[in-house]
Amino acid sequence: MSFADRLVLWLHIAFVIFTIGPLAIAISSTPRYIRHRNVPVLRYLARITVILTVVSLGVLAFGIAAAEAGKHKDLGKPWLTVAMTLFVVTLALLVMIIRDQRAAIRAVESAVNGGGQGSPAEHDAGSDAADAASQHAGGQAGSAGAAHVASVERGRIAAMGGVVNLIWLVILVLMVWNG
Numbered sequence: 001m002s003f004a005d006r007l008v009l010w011l012h013i014a015f016v017i018f019t020i021g022p023l024a025i026a027i028s029s030t031p032r033y034i035r036h037r038n039v040p041v042l043r044y045l046a047r048i049t050v051i052l053t054v055v056s057l058g059v060l061a062f063g064i065a066a067a068e069a070g071k072h073k074d075l076g077k078p079w080l081t082v083a084m085t086l087f088v089v090t091l092a093l094l095v096m097i098i099r100d101q102r103a104a105i106r107a108v109e110s111a112v113n114g115g116g117q118g119s120p121a122e123h124d125a126g127s128d129a130a131d132a133a134s135q136h137a138g139g140q141a142g143s144a145g146a147a148h149v150a151s152v153e154r155g156r157i158a159a160m161g162g163v164v165n166l167i168w169l170v171i172l173v174l175m176v177w178n179g
Helices: 003-035 039-055 057-069 078-113 120-125 128-137 141-178
Strands: none
Touching (some): 003 039, 039 057, 039 078, 078 141
16 A cells, blocks of 8 residues: 555545544534523534534545555445445435524524523423423413424434434444455
């Protein structure tokens, strides 16, 4: 393996370490801050998700380059095709997660600005029923609707984030097992 081949492989690994890990953490942290209605942190996590999703394209690019750089031109192997397809699926899911993060931010802002914050103990418990009760007790129907939207987005982000992380784990297994 030449120096250039090793460099491309190391760049691929560096992109994986510095994008996929932090991206997984940002997505996994988002539902907690939706529940706590912390808009500044949600904006930060959404921005990080967008940036790292775009940068994660480097993982795919350097992965393809690493596969083509070898003597055997491994790009035609079925496991690499499966891994690249799964990566493209994760990119599609990440676009949906970004959309849901933005919707959750709008809903949380609407709920917070509508005066339906409730007590911090209710939010720490993570109880949707307590959130809905505190919204209706204040007579804020719009805030209750926004809180419900935020709750739905929280669940969707958590579910899709779990699927994305599972797909990345499958890709890792394919890389280690066959690489």
